[in-house]
Amino acid sequence: GIQVEQSPPDLILQEGANSTLRCNFSDSVNNLQWFHQNPWGQLINLFYIPSGTKQNGRLSATTVATERYSLLYISSSQTTDSGVYFCAVEEGSRANSKLTFGKGITLSVRP
Amino acid sequence: EAEVAQSPRYKITEKSQAVAFWCDPISGHATLYWYRQILGQGPELLVQFQDESVVDDSQLPKDRFSAERLKGVDSTLKIQPAELGDSAMYLCASSLGHTTTLHFGNGTRLTVT
Numbered sequence: 001g002i003q004v005e006q007s008p009p010d011l012i013l014q015e016g017a018n019s020t021l022r023c024n025f026s027d028s029v030n031n032l033q034w035f036h037q038n039p040w041g042q043l044i045n046l047f048y049i050p051s052g053t054k055q056n057g058r059l060s061a062t063t064v065a066t067e068r069y070s071l072l073y074i075s076s077s078q079t080t081d082s083g084v085y086f087c088a089v090e091e092g093s094r095a096n097s098k099l100t101f102g103k104g105i106t107l108s109v110r111p
Numbered sequence: 112e113a114e115v116a117q118s119p120r121y122k123i124t125e126k127s128q129a130v131a132f133w134c135d136p137i138s139g140h141a142t143l144y145w146y147r148q149i150l151g152q153g154p155e156l157l158v159q160f161q162d163e164s165v166v167d168d169s170q171l172p173k174d175r176f177s178a179e180r181l182k183g184v185d186s187t188l189k190i191q192p193a194e195l196g197d198s199a200m201y202l203c204a205s206s207l208g209h210t211t212t213l214h215f216g217n218g219t220r221l222t223v224t
Contacts (some may be wrong), residue, residue, distance in 0.1 A: 030210055031210040033212065033213060035213075035215075039219065040217075041200055041218050041220070042215070042218075043202065043204075043215040043218075044215075045212050045213060045214060045215075048211065048212045049180070086153050086154075088153075088213075090210060097138055098156045098159065098167055099153070099156065099213065101153030101154050102153055103152060103153055104152075106154055
């Protein structure tokens with residue numbers, strides 16, 4: 001099946017700093033989503049972005065499908081951005097393939 | 112904003128007992144998923160429904176786990192008998208279609224003692 005690698009595994013930021021989270025995948029995809037899991041376990045969908053660039057407030061994401069990676073940018077980070085960020089992908093070459101999650105990036109934003 | 116409802120929020124059970132989780136997806140969402148998340152890892156798909164039909168249950172341990180979505184709306188995931196290794200977060204998610212945005216519920220945190 002498709003492999004998903006996220007980096008870095010852990011990230012510590014001072015409030016107000018910017019960061020870039022990376023997701024590499026091993027095959028073509030027709031579905032890529034970024035999620036934020038808060039400290040209480042709730043998973044929130046941030047972006048549905050199989051290709052191209054999207055922005056939502058301080059967050060933006062870019063997926064370069066031909067080079068098999070996606071980036072999540074967080075600007076002017078806040079303590080509420082802390083948590084785990086997951087990238088999830090679905091293979092494009094297989095019918096009804098499932099969404100495979102990476103291991104996540106743990107972000108801690110310090111006041 | 113509409114949400115995926117799950118209950119219970121927490122469940123503690125003894126091994127060899129039966130346990131059940133309930134999920135009500137966002138209204139109109141045809142696709143429903145059950146995921147299991149072990150501490151420190153990403154969610155892993157257990158079963159996926161399209162309306163009332165199972166689309167993928169390849170990772171569901173069928174000797175002890177069962178899932179149903181009888182009327183194509185809400186769903187129940189059951190474990191019988193529970194084992195210590197089943198301790199995890201069980202997450203339900205729904206989407207309009209197969210390759211559209213996934214919306215997760217708050218999850219059920221299961222502890223098997």
